[in-house]
Amino acid sequence: MNLSVAFFSFLSALLGAMGFGGGSVLIIYLTSATDIPQKEAQGINLVFFVATAFFALISNTKKKLIDKSVLRTYLPVSVIGLITGFLLLPVIPSEILKKLFGGALLLLGLKELLIKNTADN
Numbered sequence: 196m197n198l199s200v201a202f203f204s205f206l207s208a209l210l211g212a213m214g215f216g217g218g219s220v221l222i223i224y225l226t227s228a229t230d231i232p233q234k235e236a237q238g239i240n241l242v243f244f245v246a247t248a249f250f251a252l253i254s255n256t257k258k259k260l261i262d263k264s265v266l267r268t269y270l271p272v273s274v275i276g277l278i279t280g281f282l283l284l285p286v287i288p289s290e291i292l293k294k295l296f297g298g299a300l301l302l303l304g305l306k307e308l309l310i311k312n313t314a315d316n
Contacts, residue, residue: 203221
């Protein structure tokens, strides 16, 4: 196994388990340091996400950190978004998908830098 692949896989899982969006690290690595296309990198990221989310859900449920009323509110909308994404993925060219991903990361980063989150205080 390539050492850099192992390192970035570990880093991605570690950050994902802490809620930092480790998949972004993995996708950026796979698309910039390897020849893996954007769509394939996102598919690989989904495998990491599902595994991380499964164990995080178990851990957070045991720690009583899951607000079930919030879950009931957001889960149906998330499923609709999931289905919509699956339907759109074959239609969107990889180059546009790559730009959408980069733009989303940029906007989220700017939001974190510029907007104070009062819930964290």
